[in-house]
Amino acid sequence: MPQPSPFESRRAAGSRLEHAFEARDRNQPAASLPRIGIFGNGFPETLVAAAGGVPVHLSMGQLSEKTAIDEIIEPFVDEEVRIFLNRLMNGEFADFLGIVFARDDAPALVAYQYACEWVRQGRAPAAVPPMFLWNLVHATTPAVERFNAIQAEKLFDFLNRIGLNRPDDQAIAEAAAAEGRRRKALERLGASGVSGTVAMRWRNAGRFMTAGEHADLLDAALGEIEGGARGGLRIGVIGSPLLSPASYELFEGFGTIVCDWQPWGAVWPGPGNDKLTLPEILRATAADPSCPRIAPTTAFRTALLDAVTEARCELVLCQLAPTDDTIGWEIPAIASALGERGIAFVNLGFREPDQDTWHERAAALISAKLEARK
Amino acid sequence: MTSTYVPLESTKFATNHQREWAKGLQAQITSGAKYAFVNADTPHELFHYMDVPLVTNQWWSAIIAAKQLSEYYFDYMETLGFHDRLARYSSLPLIAELEGDRERQPWGGLPKPSILCARQSADDHQKIFSLWAERTGAPLFLLSSPAVPDPHPEWWRLARSDWESFYGSDRLDLMVAEFEALVEELEKLTGRPFDHDGFARYMEAINEQERIFEEASEILASAPRSPIRISEQIPNVMIPQWHRGSEWALSHARRFRDELAERVRAGSAVVENERIRMMWIGAGLWFDTSFYSAFEESHGAVFAWSMYLPFAADGYIREIKGDPLRALAARVSAMNEQLHQPPWVNSWLVEQAKKYRIDVALMLIPEHDRFSGHGSLFAKKALEEAGVRVIEVWSDMVDKRQWNRDEMVARVSAVLDAVLAEKGV
Numbered sequence: 001m002p003q004p005s006p007f008e009s010r011r012a013a014g015s016r017l018e019h020a021f022e023a024r025d026r027n028q029p030a031a032s033l034p035r036i037g038i039f040g041n042g043f044p045e046t047l048v049a050a051a052g053g054v055p056v057h058l059s060m061g062q063l064s065e066k067t068a069i070d071e072i073i074e075p076f077v078d079e080e081v082r083i084f085l086n087r088l089m090n091g092e093f094a095d096f097l098g099i100v101f102a103r104d105d106a107p108a109l110v111a112y113q114y115a116c117e118w119v120r121q122g123r124a125p126a127a128v129p130p131m132f133l134w135n136l137v138h139a140t141t142p143a144v145e146r147f148n149a150i151q152a153e154k155l156f157d158f159l160n161r162i163g164l165n166r167p168d169d170q171a172i173a174e175a176a177a178a179e180g181r182r183r184k185a186l187e188r189l190g191a192s193g194v195s196g197t198v199a200m201r202w203r204n205a206g207r208f209m210t211a212g213e214h215a216d217l218l219d220a221a222l223g224e225i226e227g228g229a230r231g232g233l234r235i236g237v238i239g240s241p242l243l244s245p246a247s248y249e250l251f252e253g254f255g256t257i258v259c260d261w262q263p264w265g266a267v268w269p270g271p272g273n274d275k276l277t278l279p280e281i282l283r284a285t286a287a288d289p290s291c292p293r294i295a296p297t298t299a300f301r302t303a304l305l306d307a308v309t310e311a312r313c314e315l316v317l318c319q320l321a322p323t324d325d326t327i328g329w330e331i332p333a334i335a336s337a338l339g340e341r342g343i344a345f346v347n348l349g350f351r352e353p354d355q356d357t358w359h360e361r362a363a364a365l366i367s368a369k370l371e372a373r374k
Numbered sequence: 375m376t377s378t379y380v381p382l383e384s385t386k387f388a389t390n391h392q393r394e395w396a397k398g399l400q401a402q403i404t405s406g407a408k409y410a411f412v413n414a415d416t417p418h419e420l421f422h423y424m425d426v427p428l429v430t431n432q433w434w435s436a437i438i439a440a441k442q443l444s445e446y447y448f449d450y451m452e453t454l455g456f457h458d459r460l461a462r463y464s465s466l467p468l469i470a471e472l473e474g475d476r477e478r479q480p481w482g483g484l485p486k487p488s489i490l491c492a493r494q495s496a497d498d499h500q501k502i503f504s505l506w507a508e509r510t511g512a513p514l515f516l517l518s519s520p521a522v523p524d525p526h527p528e529w530w531r532l533a534r535s536d537w538e539s540f541y542g543s544d545r546l547d548l549m550v551a552e553f554e555a556l557v558e559e560l561e562k563l564t565g566r567p568f569d570h571d572g573f574a575r576y577m578e579a580i581n582e583q584e585r586i587f588e589e590a591s592e593i594l595a596s597a598p599r600s601p602i603r604i605s606e607q608i609p610n611v612m613i614p615q616w617h618r619g620s621e622w623a624l625s626h627a628r629r630f631r632d633e634l635a636e637r638v639r640a641g642s643a644v645v646e647n648e649r650i651r652m653m654w655i656g657a658g659l660w661f662d663t664s665f666y667s668a669f670e671e672s673h674g675a676v677f678a679w680s681m682y683l684p685f686a687a688d689g690y691i692r693e694i695k696g697d698p699l700r701a702l703a704a705r706v707s708a709m710n711e712q713l714h715q716p717p718w719v720n721s722w723l724v725e726q727a728k729k730y731r732i733d734v735a736l737m738l739i740p741e742h743d744r745f746s747g748h749g750s751l752f753a754k755k756a757l758e759e760a761g762v763r764v765i766e767v768w769s770d771m772v773d774k775r776q777w778n779r780d781e782m783v784a785r786v787s788a789v790l791d792a793v794l795a796e797k798g799v
Contacts (some may be wrong), residue, residue, distance in 0.1 A: 143555075246514075324459065331456065
């Protein structure tokens with residue numbers, strides 16, 4: 001049996017990543033393990049892996065069919081919550097063993113509360129899996145550390161109750177090692193010279209498979225590439241969660257995205273994932289500055305500004321979901337700080353339901369900014 | 375139909391007291407006294423007990439709105455680069471501060487606070503208070519806000535004495551630890567130690583005050599006709615609540631309860647021929663409080679319920695159990711959430727609507743203050759299933775730019791017409 005050429009292997013791995021990204025939570029991971037749904041950033045997936053499950057993110061899917069729950073979702077609720085709740089009540093997650101919601105990710109708390117209440121009222125189909133609220137607090141005081149340790153115990157109780165193992169130190173260390181391999185592979189991805197659009201797709205593909213499989217696919221897809229900087233304007237993307245390859249391609253019509261610091265960008269996987277012990281995992285997760293609820297409050301903006309500065313961005317683009325109520329408070333200060341650093345900033349405002357209209361407006365705003373800087 | 379309505383004596387006492395208190399506070403803080411600027415759902419009790427004067431964000435917001443300044447500030451907010459879908463009720467004081475023209479503001483503006491305090495109940499509170507801290511250089515004390523993962527719907531039955539299991543020991547431990555850190559800050563600020571025994575007595579006094587308000591609420595709910603307008607309910611509850619546990623507050627609560635009882639005994643009513651009983655759901659419509667009496671003459675419809683009075687009992691009474699800080703944590707750790715998150719908000723509103731024999735509810739849904747708007751449609755559905763007609767009011771507590779009174783009167787009138795027709799009137 002002839003072995004596939006390195007080029008064919010690379011191509012197959014790339015296709016596999018592309019497929020996983022497109023399929024999202026419908027992707028079938030290589031490992032035949034129970035799947036645990038995750039809603040929101042801020043949950044260390046390592047802990048599910050250590051319990052013998054595959055963590056699969058559920059907030060990025062597409063709406064197939066509205067259900068009765070739609071009538072109680074206010075228009076200012078984030079779109080990913082609306083889609084998730086409809087899909088949940090449509091039985092689309094019936095094959096998941098359980099779902100974990102990250103309280104400190106704003107949409108996740110609403111998703112959890114609305115889902116639980118619909119279930120409590122007896123209006124949900126029987127196929128809604130058990131749900132767990134991951135209550136981790138993003139601060140670093142001793143009292144918070146004690147509280148977060150209790151939350152981990154509650155999580156382990158939940159995972160055990162739904163049929164997974166209670167993670168021990170060794171299982172956590174092994175899962176963290178796989179996350180460590182993933183982190184290295186993602187670092188290679190960032191330095192490989194692939195476009196920001198491809199990097200976003202390949203990174204997020206990992207939200208739907210094990211860390212080990214993700215690391216293997218990334219390593220295979222990147223092959224022996226030693227990397228190299230792509231030319232053109234160095235762009236940073238910030239703001240609300242964004243998953244649209246078309247938007248990325250539009251932005252990259254003006255240069256290359258070298259810093260993707262929005263919630264569905266390079267801030268995932270969280271910094272706790274590849275720590276080797278539970279206390280280290282909890283401490284690093286609680287100190288993740290990309291969480292808008294981080295204390296001290298200045299950590300978020302400082303980390304964002306450091307990220308775009310270290311990436312030597314020349315242009316930073318901010319885009320917002322129509323339901324934004326947090327990043328909007330940061331925009332004037334970010335604009336001012338970037339101005340002081342000589343980095344161009346364009347606030348593209350709210351994304352519009354019609355993508356073409358929004359892209360047309362975004363392109364015009366970016367062009368005008370660049371023209372003005374000439 | 376309403377020409378004979380006479381305002382309560384208590385209202386005069388309350389507003390006079392508040393005016394004098396505000397003058398005193400203004401004199402205190404503008405002459406350099408240390409004061410705290412805090413959000414409404416923080417432990418005011420600690421500041422009061424340590425004699426640190428405080429200005430509450432939402433109260434100050436209502437003061438600015440009542441002076442008809444909100445329109446100006448929200449327009450200004452956009453010129454700063456903040457988008458127009460951000461919170462308003464909780465941000466109006468910040469925008470006034472950022473605008474910087476103190477002469478325009480009530481009291482000639484607020485001086486730099488000695489401490490800022492917010493709870494992270496809503497996702498944007500820490501952002502708003504962080505900007506305050508950056509602007510003024512005042513230290514910010516944040517209280518964390520993990521959620522209750524398995525909220526029992528009938529919180530008002532369990533939270534008074536079963537609060538340990540209801541709110542969760544882990545959450546209460548965390549909140550008590552944060553209170554202790556706050557107390558340390560206040561001790562440094564005032565130079566005086568915190569007296570736990572004295573604080574226990576103070577907490578008992580607050581419970582006593584809230585029990586009096588509970589009696590007042592029972593009187594209103596069971597009265598054959600509503601004896602007072604909610605525009606009078608609100609100051610008679612909220613002003614003592616801002617001063618809760620003080621001698622004046624207890625005495626005023628009694629005065630208010632007794633005057634209500636007297637009115638009911640005398641057969642007084644806002645509307646002689648009361649036909650429709652309504653509830654106003656949400657915070658006050660601070661820039662147009664006369665709206666609350668807009669349907670009395672036309673439809674015999676009276677607003678009989680606003681959340682402030684019944685919430686004084688259900689939201690505040692917490693058995694002390696020998697641990698006043700922990701009891702305070704039980705009061706604060708889900709204070710606002712109980713008014714805005716399912717299953718708590720829907721269950722409580724249905725309970726209250728039944729108790730007050732409500733026909734129609736007007737539900738304020740502030741889409742730019744998402745925390746206060748969440749759960750609204752759950753509550754609407756629950757109320758409708760309980761036989762209450764619900765009118766959604768998509769507006770804001772302090773931003774009148776979205777408020778069209780004539781249009782709202784027309785919308786409400788149409789519903790009231792239908793209710794009267796159903797009742798055969």
